[in-house]
Amino acid sequence: MSTTSDASSTRAGAAESRPRPGGSPAEPGRPKKRGGRDLLHSLPWIGPALILIFGVVLYPAIVMFYNSTRDISISGIDKGSVGFDNYVEVFSFPYFWPIFGRTIVWVVVVVAVTVLISLGLAQILNKAFPGRRIVRLAVIIPWAASVVMTTMVVYYGLEPYFGIINKFLVDIGLVDTPEGYGWTRNPATAFAWSIVVAIFVSLPFTTYTILAGLQTVPGEVLEAAKMDGAGPVRTYWAVVLPQLRSALAVAVLINIINVFNSLPILKVMTGSIPGYDADTIMTMIFKYIQNQHKVDVASALSVVAFVIVIVIVAIYVRVVKPMKEV
């Protein structure tokens, strides 16, 4: 009884107080002024975020673009503007298009397989079973461990002569050279193993995002589907999956950006391979900086990479329409 009266009194108070400072409410042109004033009022709250966005995101991006139009010597001295010559160098590099294609394969395969496995994992973790908490914790572990560390473990496991994965494969007879196979020494196998590691480290975040989505599916809806005679497959496709749309959208978008920008896995797994047969755009940027000391060209390629990410995300949003309500 008392709660209802409380609620009604606040509502009344709110309704009463609103028109007070404005005076006459229906004045034309007023809302525009109000907007500016509201913005000023909100500055103390959004100000720090704006400063952060400018300082940490925009300023470096501007410097990156600026650097991409300069001629910077190998010891880092700025020798003046060269217009778009660095971009010409990026695109005329004979390995650019294979690298570009590999980047797309890398992003699509890693994200697609990650999401598929995560859908299954999340479904399992959503069921009540003894020890579920421990299993849920176990799924987080790849997330908690440093990516470089996880990759190094796999890398050393794959080493010939002393790696345990190689030793295992030799022992069960799958590899017939006694010192093992050079998985990380050949572009194709090293790239394939990198994809495996990338999927492994992307699983926790994706699984948990989907799990959170699964928990928003109301029990009554599932019950209703059951009452209407829908089998488990039909329920999943027609009831559960559509409701996961926003969770999947977040998982896929963040994964696309993350995987595209991922350097450490490929750097560790394919770092010793000569030539450019296992590179993606990210490792190529790194090679420009680390091996060739071409900060200017690396900046140009970074700008290109930035554009590519935006295009991929735009295509995804356009085609899949992840934000559309069910």
Add this chain to the structure above:
Amino acid sequence: MKKSLRFGSAIAIAAVASLTLASCGFGGGDGDDSASGETTLDLLVPSYSDATQGLWEDVIDGFEDANPDITVNLEVQSWDNLESVIATKIQGGEAPDIYNGGPFAGFVADELLYPVEDVVSPDTFSDFQDSFLANAEVDGTAYALPLIASARALFVNNALLQQAGVEAPTNWDELLDAATKVSALGGGVAGYGMPLGSEEAQAEAAVWLWGGGGTFGDAETITVDDPSNLPGAEQVKKMIDAGATQADPGSTQRSPLMDIFIQGKIGMQVGLPPTVGQIAEGNPDLDYSIVPIPTKDGSPFTLGVMDQLMAFQNDGDKQEAITKFFDYYYSADVYVPWVQSEGFLPVTKSGAEALSGEEALAPFLEVLPGAQFYPSTNPQWSATDAAFKALFGQIQTKPAQDVLTEIQAQSDAG
């Protein structure tokens, strides 16, 4: 409303002010505290071994005791990172005063370095071996001080060669034959350890290309795509195709492969003076010997590598302090124990005398006079070095000529 506007503009001003102030922080950088009469020297060095940091700290402690008005800040980086660290520092206007590194011609081209005669006393200057100093000259002026030298030689696993019934080789034909026979022993044993991975592909490349009469060029021009380099490159392919090497030589790194040699699974591999110490520590029972590197016709050859110390012209007022530091460092009492602990070869005449009795260094000191060096005074050498690291390993799968052409192209573009 007026009040809130004022409030708003105050916030805006505060925001702008904090941005401007913050941006001031970028450029400034703390200068040295010369006002108090004290000079600070920044020293950037790579790590040669686990002991490097301690050795430099000892040098600095001794130097600071002798010169209380000079403070030395030490920064140790791994070889992998060193060149990007120095590039970042220079770009940020915070170059170290003294830097220990490899290629330096790029810095000279950008007019960043002191000519070394300005930063060492004549006595110290005249103590350097002439051949090393000549290798640090650009247009007749030395811009870097030799720090350490190393020469290479072939480490041979006596037990494996005996099992295969072969002798230590002196030329390519013998090497191919011996390595193939050792590889045929099976059990994961490789005849010749050939590390063409990015770690130090340029060294293994030089061993083969120069051993066949080739060259990387001189201070003026880089000539990788040269007919004289082809025999060496073809021989590398021959070794790989014959199965005389470990698997996947194109992407094998040097240090891990040396560990496999130390474990006794590789018949022969080119090594450095510090390898002696690594074997003593890792597998003292290994029965090995050190012989000159086999060449095409058996003529003696070794690849010499020299690392340098250089001084950056930062403020101009540190020249005196840098001179004091170099003179102190290169005095035989300080320098000889340093070089000895790191297991390298000395570059000063006094150092060579002091270490002439060292047995472990003898095979290397012997070949050192005939050593050939990288054309590191060529401003293009950095790019060539990077091109070798990134591309030479492709020789495993691509035709030798194509690889040389590609390296030359990337080097020219750099």
